[in-house]
Amino acid sequence: MSTPDLNLLMTLDALLSEGSVAGAARRLGLSPSAMSRALQRLRDCTGDPLLVRSGRGLVPTPRAVALREQVSELLPRALQTLSPAPTLDLGKVNRTFTLLCSDGFVENFGPSLLMRLNREAPGIRLNFLPKVRRDNSYLRDGTADLETGVIGKGTAQELHARALFRDHFVGVVREGHPLLNGDITLERYIECDHVADTRHGLGHDPVDVALAALGARRQIVTSVAGFATALALARSTGLLATVPERHTRYLRTGMTTFPLPLAMAEITLSMLWHPRLDxxxxxxxxxxxIHEVCMQ
Incomplete structure (x- = not known):
């Protein structure tokens, strides 16, 4: 059995509403002969004459009367389904979005984001979750709606991305650290006891890559999976943490920040999402x- 032409729904609606072939033809901008052919196709599909001659006009059959209400409800829904999404009414949106990001991102931008949502779209809730895996699988399977991070070779190619801001690395120690007594040279920097971020893998941290290019190596005494944890250790010990400056703005409160004695390229933090949500x-x-808050 062949699939019916769903365009016939509009034809049927016009015929049942107008009660005449000529009226339905004018309504749909067709010729009377084209409408007569469409009526015959409807009769073939339904197995019913639908409209029959009565005097000088046409009257609906019982099947046509039964179909009239169904079609009047079905057709608007079908047209709405195939139309562009309605204009967004933030006051009526009731949804929860999940954003994968670091603690530093939440610390820096979370309050402003939540204030914007509460003011402009109180029905939208934003959940912040840590990135446990680095393969973007959370975006692919729909567990998360957005992710922030630095785009690298492992980033899935099908994802969409938008840059949020550029950042650069700085050194951070607790107040009164011995390193602060004098000029901070490369030699004094690498001789300190460092806490490293292992999310890139040991030896692949941007700091270690930059040092290796100079033939240097820092003294790493411990490693953690995140800048917030690295700063927490550095705050309570004599360890030195090297972290992105803007990303850790509030996490470094009460500590001493200094420019690195080595050249390092800036990094770009981006927002990523799956094409199905574009x-x-x-x-x-x-x-x-999110973009506006991060650009402030």
Whole structure:
């Protein structure tokens, strides 16, 4: 059995509403002969004459009367389904989005993001979750809606991305650290006891890569999986942490920050999402808000 032409729904609606072939033809911008052929196709599909001659006009059969209400409800829903999404009404949106990010991102930008949501879209909730895996699988399977991070070779190629801000690395120690007594040279920097971030893998941290290019190596006494933890250790010990400056702005409160005695390229923190959410109105709005907050 062949699949019916769903365009016939509009034809049937016009015929049942107008009660005449000529009226339905004018309504749909067709010729009377084209409408007569469409009526015959409807009769073939339904196995019913639908409209029959009565005097000089046409009257509906019982099947046509039964179909009239169904079609009047079905057709608007079908047209709505195949139409562009309605204009976003933030006051009526009731959704929860999950953003994968670091503790530093939450510390720096979380309060401003939540204030914007509460003020402009109180029905939208934003959950911040840590990135346990680095393969973007959370975006692919829909567990997360957005992710922030530095785009690298392991980033899935199908993901969409937008840059949020550029950042550079700085050194951080507790107040009164011996390193602060005098000029901070490369030699004194690498001789300190360091806490390293292992999310890139041992030896692949951008700091270690830059030092290796100079033929130097720092003294790493412990490693952690995140800048927030590295700073917490450095605050309570004599360890030196090397972290992105803007990303850790508030986490470094009460500590001493200094420029690194070696050249390092800036990094770009980006926002990533799966293509299936690219045209979603609420998701688009949330992406614009995150971008605006990070650009401030």
């Amino acid at each position: 045209a979603d109105p609420a998701h688009k709005w949330l992406r614009s808000v």
